[in-house]
Amino acid sequence: MDEFDVAVVGGGPIGIEMHAALVAAGKRVVHFEAGRIGHTFSWWAPRTRFFSSPERIAICGVPLRTPDQGKASAEQYGDYLLAVVEQFGLNIKTFERVDRIERDNDGGFVLHHAPSRVGVGGQEIDEEIGFGAGERPVRARHVVLAIGNMHRPRAVGVPGETLAHVSHYLGHPGDYFDKRVVIVGGKNSAAEAAIRLYRAGAHVTLSYRGDELDAGRIKYWVLPELVWLIEKGRVEFVPETRPVEIRRDAIELAGREGRVVLPADFVLLLTGYVQDGTLYDQLGLDRIGESRRPRLDRETMQTSVPGIFVAGTASSGSQTRAKVFIENSHAHVDRICRAIAGVGVPWKLDEVMEGLGQLDEEM
Numbered sequence: 001m002d003e004f005d006v007a008v009v010g011g012g013p014i015g016i017e018m019h020a021a022l023v024a025a026g027k028r029v030v031h032f033e034a035g036r037i038g039h040t041f042s043w044w045a046p047r048t049r050f051f052s053s054p055e056r057i058a059i060c061g062v063p064l065r066t067p068d069q070g071k072a073s074a075e076q077y078g079d080y081l082l083a084v085v086e087q088f089g090l091n092i093k094t095f096e097r098v099d100r101i102e103r104d105n106d107g108g109f110v111l112h113h114a115p116s117r118v119g120v121g122g123q124e125i126d127e128e129i130g131f132g133a134g135e136r137p138v139r140a141r142h143v144v145l146a147i148g149n150m151h152r153p154r155a156v157g158v159p160g161e162t163l164a165h166v167s168h169y170l171g172h173p174g175d176y177f178d179k180r181v182v183i184v185g186g187k188n189s190a191a192e193a194a195i196r197l198y199r200a201g202a203h204v205t206l207s208y209r210g211d212e213l214d215a216g217r218i219k220y221w222v223l224p225e226l227v228w229l230i231e232k233g234r235v236e237f238v239p240e241t242r243p244v245e246i247r248r249d250a251i252e253l254a255g256r257e258g259r260v261v262l263p264a265d266f267v268l269l270l271t272g273y274v275q276d277g278t279l280y281d282q283l284g285l286d287r288i289g290e291s292r293r294p295r296l297d298r299e300t301m302q303t304s305v306p307g308i309f310v311a312g313t314a315s316s317g318s319q320t321r322a323k324v325f326i327e328n329s330h331a332h333v334d335r336i337c338r339a340i341a342g343v344g345v346p347w348k349l350d351e352v353m354e355g356l357g358q359l360d361e362e363m
């Protein structure tokens, strides 16, 4: 069986940064990603832009330049990640999913992995999870789980949620041209979707459980645009409503005034995503709080199982209010590198990142 110092699971920005830091520190690394590099950005709606500015999501000290010096799109960032992987010569085993991790007898771990068609998270789900698992296991002294946390949609739990015209993902805005679309949600994703779909020619209604849009949950440059569209009657807003049933051509909402049935060609349930904690449970990690995040030593990001570390959004469990992002996860990489290799990352962790480290403590 092949032996490594460290196994990294997850080929998102933080997994890549982790791999590069450990190699620079002289460690032998094996790295698995269930899909393509940066899989998470491949399922965002086309041309969705980051909210974070480029310098905050740049990794490994490599500048991220965009054509207009603005926020990067998912596509631009996906290409940037490929370039970083190439530049650092990182060998990532893509389309290989880690299905099981076991402790071995001498304090290390055995990782069982299998070919997979897609990454973890997004509309497409690999039905053949577990197929061939255990054929070519590898052994590693330490494991860093950088598996992200948007693995499945947060189910609303109403009849009709699985009908064909209902989705938890925005998809291509042009698909909704001249269609009646009811969007359920009140955070960034729902607000952005309402604006984009209106501009793509859809007839948009936004249903939100709160009595007004929450400035704490929608970016300050997105909110005024949406409020203006609502005030002008271009997007219909139905506050204090919750879906109770979705039918083939309509959605029934319950509100303070009683129930209302709105015609709908499409229903978008943009109510967030949850983490799949299967690997955590297999390993017997302590998990805490409503988010079911792994219990971590903040200095090292080590879990309750010595030798298992967690980096990036994987550390936050299922976030109801996002507090862990790429920008405050660079510090995780530095802490883990120090714990495993005794040295920090070889690139500069600038004051932007240090300031954001505090956010991390609030988790």
Ligand SMILES: Cc1cc2nc3c(=O)[nH]c(=O)nc-3n(C[C@H](O)[C@H](O)[C@H](O)COP(=O)(O)OP(=O)(O)OC[C@H]3O[C@@H](n4cnc5c(N)ncnc54)[C@H](O)[C@@H]3O)c2cc1C
Pocket: 009, 010, 011, 012, 013, 014, 015, 032, 033, 034, 035, 036, 037, 038, 039, 040, 041, 044, 048, 049, 050, 051, 052, 057, 096, 097, 098, 099, 118, 119, 120, 121, 146, 147, 148, 149, 150, 189, 279, 311, 312, 313, 314, 324, 325, 326, 327, 329
């Ligand atoms: C519309 C939208 C906008 C966003 N905007 C921002 C923003 O502006 N700034 C920001 O910081 N964040 C933003 N986010 C969140 C962002 O996606 C995460 O912060 C980021 O992806 C976290 O990086 P990560 O490396 O921790 O995890 P991910 O990028 O999620 O990477 C995890 C990887 O692990 C892989 N994986 C999981 N399980 C396994 C397994 N068992 N075996 C092998 N591989 C596995 C997955 O396929 C995935 O590629 C946004 C999200 C959405 C949906």
